[in-house]
Amino acid sequence: MAFDDEGNAYANTLDAPGGTFAFTGFNQTVAIKRPGKPWTGPITVHDNRGNPVSQQNFLDDKNWIAVDNNTDVNGGPNRPHDRKIGWMYVCWSxxxxxxxxxxxxxxxxxxxxxxxxGATPGDNTPIPVSQKAVVAGIGCHEDIGPQGELYVTWYDNSLDALMQAKSTDHGASFTPARPIAAITGVNNPFPAQSFRNLSIPTSGIDRKGHIYIAVDSANGQGGPLAPDASISKLKQLAHKHQAEMEQAGDAKVNSDVVLFKSTDGGNSYTGPIRVNQDRTGNDQFQPWLAVTPKGQLDIMYFDKRRDPQNFFIGETLSRSNDGGKTFTDVRLDRHMWDPRVNPPISVSGQFIGDYQGIAADDDVAIPFWNDTQLANLPRTDRAYSRWQEVLDARVPNDALHGGPGCRDHRPPRTTLRRSGVSAGSGGIRVAGTSSDRGCKGKTRKASIPGRVTKVYVSVAKVLGKRCSFLLSNRRFSRRRSCGKRVLLRAKGRHRWLFHSKAHLGRGTYRIVAVAIDLSGNRERPVRHRNTVVIHVR
Incomplete structure (x- = not known):
């Protein structure tokens, strides 16, 4: 999808005659949606069906569309609603x-x-951007600079490198494609999973002409390359990375989203900057990037951080307000989901994505993706689906969701007194109070209100240096480390109550209450404030 500054939308679609299993003759079309009018019929971009040879021997894949909203077709200024539509481009493999x-x-x-x-309208002859004819790469992404300069970026999996070519004449000619950054590609299915992976880059340009490229790389590895980088050395480096990954084993290799940046028109790059801010060592992959008019970076991606087993998947949006120096993560999904649920299948294997996307301005970001979280719902729910469905999220650009403003890193504060804990034949009752200050910015939008969202209580029977924790079924767990608490939800937020009918036998018990605020900050146990020790005789 792409949008011009006149209010029109453009959908660039692959057409697979005979279905994806035919694996021949894929073609491309564009449909246009003008304000107040229905979508047009398909308009051919490229057609492999012109003769039996091309239909049998070639196909189009991994296409991307872009519109120049900075300059008109003659190189002059292009402003919103001036009835001018700039050059449009589609690149593909x-x-x-x-x-x-x-x-x-x-x-x-x-x-x-x-x-x-290509050279002339209707010639059905695409312009070559890469010089290699054998396995040049896949997953191209084009973006347009303030003066109409066109950058095309893709991943060459034989070199484990991001490649880029630049045009200053509206795509009529390009600089020789060159490697701009080395990565360690995530090109195989994850352990115990079958959906296909590939480190496809996504790019964006701000009004200053700074270029940003996000991609997933194993263990966040990678680095920028000099303009004269040797192709032979890149091949050696790619083989070395592959050998290191095989030697390390699956358990020690994870995928992270990283960012590269150029401030000199693509001549040189810096990075990588790690985009995802989790500390789990789990996988983040298949990113998509949008740059807002004021230069905010919005990057969405698939994310396994919330599953200790690194299997089930969610979605996260990472935002940067300082040109990619720092990021704030915002959860998008409501439930993690299982990629094994009825995935689309082709000769390439199982699919869970490849064609996510995001649109963003300085008020809101709208990422969209496909997943199976609706299969988690009861079958009686009207929203239930046993298939992958396309979902989106509307994320406001305020401080709470990673937008400009204050950053709330201060956890809530819970007060739990001995008088608030009682244990007897009726079970255990714990009551206390929690509060949160949030943070204050210059405006309401730049502030985060102080609000407790959840309170949890842990009841541990102390057994020497080990503990046994109260479970939701009113029983106690096996002995385990006292630091591995089992947290049970209390009712209420500011004034809260936890009650369980569990029987507490003789012994010493440590009760801990912790609160979580709007920003996801969780307080730690503090003696004599949110921790109480009782003795049951």
Whole structure:
């Protein structure tokens, strides 16, 4: 999907005659949605069906569409609602079906997407962007600078490198493609999972012309490359990375989302900066990036951080308000989901994505993706679905959701007194109070209100240096480390109450109450404040 500054939307679609298992003759079309009007029919961008040879031997894959909203087709200024639509571009991987040929190519339109061509409109001959004809790469992404300069970026999995080419004449010609950053590609299914992976980059440009590229890389590895980087050395480095991953084993390899940045028109890059801010060592992968008019970076991706087993998947949005120096993470999904639930299947294997996306301005970000979290609902729920569905989230650009403003890193404060704990034949009752201050910015939007969202209570029977914890079924767990608490939800937030009918036998018990605030801050146990020790005789 792409949008111009006149209010029109453009959907660029792959057409697979005979279905994906045919694996030949994939073509591309564009449909246009103008304000107040229905979508147009499909407009051909590139057609492999012109003759039996091309239909049998070539297919289009991993396409991306972009519109120049900075300059018009003559290179002049292009402003919102001035009735001017800039050049439009579609890049993709032009693949051979019978031989291992693969090129990054591009088509253009100068009439608002009505006709497409390479050198001339309607010629059905794409412009080559990569110089390699054999396995040049996959997953191209184009973006447009303030002066109409066009950057095309893709991943070359034979070099384990991000490649880029630049055009200053609206795509008529390109600089020689060169490697700009080395990564360790995440190109195989994760352990115990079957959906396909590939480190496809996503890019964005701010109004200053700074270029940002986000991609997933094993263990967050990677680094920028000099303009004269040797291809032979890159191949050696790629083989070395692969050997290191195989030697380390699956348990020690995880995927992180990283960011590279250029402030000199793509001549050099810095990075990588780790985008996901978790400390779990779990997988984050398949990112998509949008840059707002004021330069905020919004990056969404699949995320396993909330599953200790690193299997089930959720979605996260990471925001940066300082040009990619720091990020704040915002959870998008309501429930983690199982990628094994009825995935689409082709000759490439199982799918869970490849075509997520995000649109963002300085008021809101709208990421969209496909997952199976609706399969977690009861079958009687009207929203239940046993298939992958496309979902989105509307994330306001305020301080609470990673937007400009204050950052609340201060946890709530809970007060628990001995008089608030009673244990007897009727079970155990714990009552206390919790409060939170939030943080104050210059405006309401830049502030985070102080609000306790949840309170949890832990009841531990102290057995020497080990503990046995009260469970939700009113029984106590086996002995375990006293630091591995079992937290049970209390009722209420500011004034709260926890009650269990569990019988407490003789012994010493440590009761801990902790609160969580709007920003996700969780307080720690503190003696004589939110921790009470009782003796049952």
């Amino acid at each position: 032009f693949d051979g079906t019978q031989t291992p040929s693969q090129q990054i190519v591009l088509m253009r339109s100068k009439d608002g997407g009505l006709t497409w061509g």
